Amino acid sequence: MKLERTELSLIGVAVAVAILAQFSPNWLVFTLTLAISTALVVMGVVMLMRAGLVSFGQGLFYCLGGYAVGLGGRFLGITDALMLVGLGVGVTVAISMVLGLLVTRYREIFFAMLSLAFSMILYGVLVKSHDLGSTDGFGVVDWSILGYQPGTGESGTRAALLLALVIALAIALFLNRYFKSSLGLACEAIRENEVRVEYMGISRQQVLYINYVIAAAIGSVGGSMTALTAGHVDPTMAYWTISGEFVFIAILGGTGHVAAPFIAALIFTLVRTYAVELAPNAWQMILGIVLLLIILFLPKGIWSLFTRKRRTAS
């Protein structure tokens, strides 16, 4: 298998981050891990956006992934991180395969609203589940990975980052290929012109369905990693404003490159860390204003800044 330039850069960045993290303060490592986990969910939003769909309900899969980790540890006695993540993916794929049958028939605001409705159903169920801590949620068990127990504290944070990096790298490498593959291009083709896609002999429904299920699975991984990192899950993971944040990050980064959601998620997480402390009542306003500015002046997201610069330089 020959590696192309983007793939080499992705691997290079992942290795560099892993090394730098060994010398970084704990809070930064923690923030970075959360950003990577968030970026994974956003990748799912981006996959849907490339097919012309905007989901205001990706929090559903984020929450499923998170609760799979929490419940798997609490009721099934699973502590291995990879098995917990896998459990989340399994549950999410099963659920998204059912939901996908319905939602892939919809476009535009109907898709947005329907996906929102499904995530709110999960939210409603979890809020009323008193055994699961209701609105407070509950703590996640101390996890292990392949027999090694990082424990809580600094070693735990660092182990979580390494795990997140490896998983994120694998997913980014996959998506980088996926976006250039037949199926990835078929998604963009559906966004551009559905009539032509059908006349080409391609089933829109099948393409969107596969894309939806993969996006859901990746979102679940993001949720699982967030739960492992933060050590806690609660129903707001499925609340629609969280899904709105994922849409925000996707638009901030743009859909042009697999790296864009990671950069956007990092900016988002860092700014939020400070904003919530310095101006807790202005954080959403900042989000709203930035969102409007991006739509008005940078419709392809911040990633277009990089490509534009490269074009003028060459």
Place this chain on the structure above:
Amino acid sequence: MTEILKTEGLSRYFGAVTAAEDINITITEGEIVGVIGSNGAGKTTFINMVTGYLPPSSGTIAFGGAPIKGLGPRKLMRKGLTRSFQIPQLFLELPVIDNLAIALASAEHNQFQMLRPVRTPRRLAAADNILEQMNISQYRDEMVTAMPQGARKLLDIAIAMLGNPKMLLLDEPTSGVSMEEKYTLMDTVMEAVKRRGLTVLFVEHDMEIVQRYVTRVLAFASGVVIKDGPVDEVLADKQVQELVTGKRKKQPETEGDA
């Protein structure tokens, strides 16, 4: 000669409006058939019904001897029946080469591949080949939005041909194209069609083009086929002259006739 397309009693009503009524035609393999008629005569309705975009109100359609009524565009394309569009249906924000690459991937039944790039060397070569045949190679790496109307028409037809059809329905291939370009465009298309040995049915308003490229003509008026026969005979017909080609001013082309 084997028949390739046969319709019997094909009709379509939109409420009280008759868009097409009792269309009975048989087309044999290798024929190049022209369809004429004023706007609203039912030509596009006919094409939409035959290619599965619009369900007929009544009647039957057979392609290659098998009934195809009720099949959608996707299944019909797989059977070898496809079309081009009066308004080209393209992926505007994608490069021309990708418009073709995805069509080729689908023709190979490889539209669900996730890891192999869509731009394989073989597909690129095939795409370059058809771009050359259509004389639009210069737009290869441009977005479709950068193409003029005539080039878009050609790309639209090229994409249809990449599905390896047996029969191609062209909906007004020269509409929206300037007078000077019309003949070059049709020459290009017809050459590609003949090279592939396709059966073609095309809608056209320009009678000179009809006379030049087809052997048989179907004349539509008010949703009904009023005349079907060799080109000279149909164009000389009194009723056709009155209702279709008539000694009236040439109608300005408007968008579509549903």
Place this chain on the structure above:
Amino acid sequence: MLTVWAILIDGFIYASWLFLVAAGLTVIYGVMRILNMAHGSLYALGAYAAASALGWYYAGGGEQLWMAFAIIAVSAVLIGAVTGLAIERGLLRLMYGRDEILMLIITFAVLLILEDVMKLVWGTTPYFAYQPYAAMGRINIDVLTVSQYDLMVVGVSIVIGVGLWFWLERTRIGKILRSIIHDREVSEAMGVNVRRMFTITFMIGATLGAIAGGVTAPIISVVPGIGIEVIVLAFAVVVTGGLGSILGAAIGAIIVGLARATSIHTMPELELFIIYAVMAAVLVFRPHGLFGQAIARKI
């Protein structure tokens, strides 16, 4: 039997409230094809405005019930109309002609901004304006006790519903609006000032949202986040009924209202679940809602 009555009464009261909240949303979508997420903020603004105005009134020793209603109406209409005008003229106007989904995201941004504006203006401590609610008392229907204020909400909702119907079906502006709904381009060509109609429509839709909030203020504690909770309920109602249809919003509100009341009286743990489940179930069988219509693409 008692439960059935309770479900019917609670269901219709809740349905009336839902219709109040959803009416403005569906009017704006029907005419402008904008699904306005900021509608939730207008609801919250109406609630805050009414709650603080009522607060001043009662603190100053006022105790007339009719004055309280007048205060609710005036404060809600004022803040709704002004904010609606500002959003339409200041932002949406620049964006007309874009995708419906992009407009949705733009109004999401407006919602985020307004949420914090309200926190900056009114702080984060709750506002209460329970006096009109308490003053109206309760009546007994059979063995059930029902708040008269709740019954008044039913009345307001019916008045607004009939008013909207009259406005759209029987007035000159309504006729123009229906022509815009039917075919925007043709009405523009016929000399209709579509932009002005959009401004009027958005202001009216926004005002309806604020009125819903104002009417609700005496029933709830007005806190940050109420708009965000309400908007998804309103979405569920209008999507169930069919986007853009007043009748659809009314029927959607009744269905959702009754479903929720049924759940509360029989299976309370399913309360939130049931609303969206109803919506999803309707969409499975009627992909564009009960009164919605699909638009075919021309090729």
